[in-house]
Every structure is written in structure tokens, then in C-alpha cells.
Amino acid sequence: MTPKEHDMNRREFIRRLGFGSASALTLMAMGPLSALANSVSQPTHPAGSGAPLPPADGQTDIKMTYRRQNGSGENISLLGFGMMRLPREQAEVDRLVDYAIAHGVNYFDTAPMYGGGRNEAVTGQTLSRYPRDKYYVATKLSNQGQQLWPFERSKEMYENSFRQLRVDYIDYYLLHSIGGGSDSIENLKGRFINNGMLEFLLKEREAGRIRHLGFSYHGDVKAFDWLLDHNDQYHWDFVQIQMNYLDWRHAGGGRRRADADAEYLYGKLEKLGIQCVIMEPIRGGGLARVNEDIEKQLRAVHPDDSPATWGFRWVGSHPNVLTTLSGMNRMEHLEENVRTFSPLQPCTDAENELLARIADQMAGFPTIGCTTCGYCMPCPYGVDIPGNFAFYNEAVTNKMLPLPETTAADYAQRKDAFIKAYRDAISAEKRATTCVDCGQCLPKCPQSIRIPNQMSRIVELARKRRA
Numbered sequence: 001m002t003p004k005e006h007d008m009n010r011r012e013f014i015r016r017l018g019f020g021s022a023s024a025l026t027l028m029a030m031g032p033l034s035a036l037a038n039s040v041s042q043p044t045h046p047a048g049s050g051a052p053l054p055p056a057d058g059q060t061d062i063k064m065t066y067r068r069q070n071g072s073g074e075n076i077s078l079l080g081f082g083m084m085r086l087p088r089e090q091a092e093v094d095r096l097v098d099y100a101i102a103h104g105v106n107y108f109d110t111a112p113m114y115g116g117g118r119n120e121a122v123t124g125q126t127l128s129r130y131p132r133d134k135y136y137v138a139t140k141l142s143n144q145g146q147q148l149w150p151f152e153r154s155k156e157m158y159e160n161s162f163r164q165l166r167v168d169y170i171d172y173y174l175l176h177s178i179g180g181g182s183d184s185i186e187n188l189k190g191r192f193i194n195n196g197m198l199e200f201l202l203k204e205r206e207a208g209r210i211r212h213l214g215f216s217y218h219g220d221v222k223a224f225d226w227l228l229d230h231n232d233q234y235h236w237d238f239v240q241i242q243m244n245y246l247d248w249r250h251a252g253g254g255r256r257r258a259d260a261d262a263e264y265l266y267g268k269l270e271k272l273g274i275q276c277v278i279m280e281p282i283r284g285g286g287l288a289r290v291n292e293d294i295e296k297q298l299r300a301v302h303p304d305d306s307p308a309t310w311g312f313r314w315v316g317s318h319p320n321v322l323t324t325l326s327g328m329n330r331m332e333h334l335e336e337n338v339r340t341f342s343p344l345q346p347c348t349d350a351e352n353e354l355l356a357r358i359a360d361q362m363a364g365f366p367t368i369g370c371t372t373c374g375y376c377m378p379c380p381y382g383v384d385i386p387g388n389f390a391f392y393n394e395a396v397t398n399k400m401l402p403l404p405e406t407t408a409a410d411y412a413q414r415k416d417a418f419i420k421a422y423r424d425a426i427s428a429e430k431r432a433t434t435c436v437d438c439g440q441c442l443p444k445c446p447q448s449i450r451i452p453n454q455m456s457r458i459v460e461l462a463r464k465r466r467a
């Protein structure tokens, strides 16, 4: 690399940091996908019954792809709106939601813990401008934490969701983030079973206040298996899993041994006839910002399609996917996603093979499997955990990491560039050096990342060379 090229890459690297997050990029080989069974385009209207929605932008020709929910027959848009990362201003949220609904999106996913506890209220505010039968809303029982919640406290969270969302029934209700903790089955039983909460929710489903009951899974697969092994008792209507072409065969970039690959999770659910809601389809943005070599390979096939479009198409091509959640906080992302799913063009065998080859190329990247979800925040000592990991992953993706195996001159140059870019991107009080290894973030991370250990790695990389 010439110094000029190196400088260009560094500038591009810093510029790209402005987009925020990045994450692990390791891929896998994957088999050809079957045809899109159970897919429909253009239902009579977006939410199943009643008059068509008023167009927000004059467009009435909805081309969105829908999937039928087994059992209820509801038509769910294959693109779902993940509300976790919304803009601050309610007017901007309304603008995004209006565009989404006008273009056929009808599934909105929130949780009590998102947005510092405000996300359900913002979601309720924006959706309540529409008739109740024009959208489906999903929320969760986010009763995770270091202490187990007694029944009354969990029930209060459940009841508060109705108030915040301004609804008298919840379409899709989830036990939030199953699989965490050092003993995931004990954790699961403590949160939902021993305190009687799951029994209560099953009765709420019978009473019609919950239309569909499911759970979202992250982490240790034992709890996932346990819940599905008890499906005769619980009759799960859907399950939310993390699935993308990276996690298909390399959960957590292949570095979290307790986790199951998405191929296993999806396969097990498909066999049981339980539809999947997909989270992290582009892995917190990591599959949207691939390196130049990989982007070139993708653009050679579809010059106008972004890497994100490839990621969404790959997920949507799986017939047992009910909806694909995307956290869209910018209009251009929403517009692009609507185009991708209106209607979805399933990946061909050749495209899957290309992704498989790309997967092999990316498999060894030493990235950190952070999806920038922010569950670990705030750090009591002020570390910007997702920001540090996003920076590190961008450095890996853009080949800017100072690795000892490079030549001495190149190493020195990379090291200096890395340190300068790091200091420019992250203010001193938020850097990895501030981490005191208190461990408070560890049980909150759904990706089971050893956060303080990874902070130490970044500290080492950002340490000035001795003269």
C-alpha cells in the first residue's frame, strides 16, 4: 500500500466511524434455500382487515412482501420495524412510521427497557394515531437484571406496557432475552416459571389480551432447547432469534461456544412449525459496512444494491421467517429497506454461493461480536462500550489494525494511525482505559462478550509505543 493509499484508507476509516457502529464479520457457507413458501405480496391491505391505510406520501401501490402467521392467518410484513434505536424527536419518529405504514410495514417491535425506558411510550404515541387494526405491536417482559423479579413486579411491567402502548391487547408478547446468565435454565426458571409469571401470561393469552406468545433468545442454547422441549405445555406461537449470514454457522463469530448457530435455531423451529421473527439481520450494521474487497464482489453482481440489501434478502429468503426486524432511525435506510422488501427478490443459488465464498474470506476476522444494542449501558465508570467496540471493529474491517506480524515500518505506521483515530473518535473519559473491570456490564450483554477483557485488548492496541 502506498502512503497515499494508506492515508485515503485512514480518512475513509475515520469518516465511516461517523456512521456509528460496526460489528463482527465472519461468514459461513450455506446451502441453497428453498422457494418462498407461505409468502404473499400485496394483501388486500397492510394489516389484514378493514379499509386500506391512508397513504402518507401519495403512494397507494403497496408492493411489500407479507408472510401469513400460522394459526391466525394475519398478514405480517416481511420487513418489521425495530423501534429500539429511534430518533429523539417524536415528530421524526412519526415521519418514519408514517412512511413505513404507507408502504405496507405493519409490525412494530419495542420493549420496556429500550430507549432508557421511554421507547414503549414513544411507540404508543406514534402508533395510536392509527386505527388499532392497522398495525401489530410486539413488546417484551424485560425482567432481567442481577436480582430475580418477584411476580408482582413482573406483572406491573406487563401491565405498564398496555398503558405505554395505549392498547388493550398486545399482538406479539415475548419473554425477553432468554439464555443469559451463567446457568441459563436456572435463570429462565427464576425469571418466568418459579414466580408464576409464565403461567399468568398463558392465561392472558387465553383471555385474548396477548394474541401471540413467544420468546427472544440470546446466549446459552440450553434454555432455548428447554423451552422448545416443553412446547406441548407452552405452545409457542413464534420465537425471535438472531439470524444473518454471519451467525448462520458462526454464532458470535465462532467465539461463543455456548451459543448455537442460527442454522440450528432456525432448523429446530422450522421442524416444530414455529415461525421466526429475526433480529440483527445485518448484525448491528456490521454486514452493511463490509470492507472494500467484499463490497466490490457484491457490487459486481448487483451494482446498485448495498451490502445491507444482500443481508436482508438472505434473511427474507428463508420461508419460515415471519418478519425481519430492522432498527431504522434514518429515512434513507427505511426507504432502502422498503425497496428491498417490495417485493423481496429471494437469493438465487449462485448468490448464496457467492455469500458462502465471501463468508470464507471473512471467517478469520478478529472482530468483537458486539451488535451495538446498548443493553450494557450505562457503564457506571463512563466507558462507551459499544462505541469502543464499533471503533475496534471498523479498524479490523478496514484492515487498520496494528498487527505485530506486519513489517516493522508498516506496524509503526498502523499503530500511530490507530491511536490518532481512536483519540479523535472517543473522548478520554469514554475510552477503554476508563474500565476498572467491575464486571457490572457482563450479565447484561446478550452476546456474552467478555467486555472488560476486550477493553484490555483495546487498551493494549491504543498504548503508545515505547521509544
Ligand code: SF4
Pocket (backbone or CB within 6 Å): 379, 380, 381, 382, 383, 385, 434, 435, 436, 437, 438, 439, 440, 441, 442, 451, 452, 455
Ligand atoms: S467492566 Fe468496565 S466497561 Fe463494564 S461496567 Fe465495569 S467499568 Fe464499565
Ligand code: SF4
Pocket (backbone or CB within 6 Å): 369, 370, 371, 372, 373, 374, 375, 376, 377, 385, 386, 389, 444, 445, 446, 447, 448, 449, 451
Ligand atoms: S450489550 Fe454486548 S452487544 Fe450490546 S452493546 Fe454492549 S457489548 Fe455490545
